[in-house]
Amino acid sequence: xxxxxxxxxxxxxxxxxxxxxxxxxxxxxxxxxxxxxxxxxxxxxxxxxxxxxxxxxxxxxxxxxxxxxxxxxxxxxxxxxxxxxxxxxxxxxxxxxxxxxxxxxxxxxxxx
Numbered sequence: 695x696x697x698x699x700x701x702x703x704x705x706x707x708x709x710x711x712x713x714x715x716x717x718x719x720x721x722x723x724x725x726x727x728x729x730x731x732x733x734x735x736x737x738x739x740x741x742x743x744x745x746x747x748x749x750x751x752x753x754x755x756x757x758x759x760x761x762x763x764x765x766x767x768x769x770x771x772x773x774x775x776x777x778x779x780x781x782x783x784x785x786x787x788x789x790x791x792x793x794x795x796x797x798x799x800x801x802x803x804x805x806x
Contacts, residue, residue: 698739698740698741702740702741703740705741705742706740706741706742706745709742709745710728710745713725713728713745713746713747714728714747716747717747718747718748718749718752719746719747719748720748720749720752720756720764720765720768721749721751721752721768723749723751723752724749725747725748725749726749726750727747727748727749727750727753728745728746728747728748729745729746729747729748729752729753729756730744730745731744731745731746731761732744732760732761733757733758733759733760735758736758736760752768755767755768755771756768
C-alpha cells in the first residue's frame with residue numbers, strides 16, 4: 695500500500711478528532727480509541743474511510759480480526775455485542791396483536 699500523502703494524513707488527523715466523541719461503533723459505549731476497520735496488518739490504511747470510533751474493550755477484542763469475524767466473535771461471547779440495529783431494539787416489549795385485542799373485547803362482551 696502506498697504511503698498516505700500529506701493531504702491524506704491531514705484528513706485522517708481531522709477525522710480522528712471529529713469522531714473522538716462518537717459512541718463505539720460496536721457496542722454503543724463511550725469510545726476512547728479509534729479502530730482500523732480493516733486492520734493495518736491485513737492491508738488496512740490510516741485513511742478516514744478505514745477509521746471508526748471504538749471503546750478500548752471492543753477495539754482490543756477485535757484486534758487483527760476482520761470486521762465480520764470480530765462481530766461474529768463479539769456476538770457469540772457471553773454479554774457480547776447485540777447486532778440488532780438500535781431502531782429495531784426500541785420496542786422489545788411484546789405488543790398485543792389486533793387479533794388478541796379483539797378476542798379480549800369479545801370475551802368481555804360475551805360475559806355480560
